[in-house]
Amino acid sequence: MSRSEYYPSLSGDIKLRYDEKMKLTDGIDPYALRIDELSEDVSFLPAVKIVDLMNYLVLTHCFYTGQQMKAYKSLQAFKYYEAGMSNKRWQK
Known part of the structure; x- marks a missing residue:
């Protein structure tokens, strides 16, 4: 294994x-x-879906504290819900 200077x-x-x-x-x-040694071919990147982002932002535990991140408050959908726009705006 080759090691970096880091x-x-x-x-x-x-x-x-x-x-x-x-x-x-x-x-x-x-x-x-x-x-x-690097590639610019984006086909090597894994597919990322919105569920993956939500799981990371909401369900991931912080490495240092061990607490769940619970960043749901930063999600746009939560902000709409909190503002009282739950179903009224989307039922048109």
Whole structure:
């Protein structure tokens, strides 16, 4: 496994977590990649749906605190609901 210049600056648990994440990428350190090793082909990107975004924003737990993010208040639909526009506006 090739390591980037960033890797030696990590310490303790952070280095262990970094090693675990590198295992998910077949040992490729993203900071060691060169520009000619990257692709601009968008077909390699995973499909992302609105449900995926909602799950991330609302159901994800914060790594540092362990608490659920509950960012539903930032979602536009929640703002409409809170403003009293639940069904009136959409029943035309």
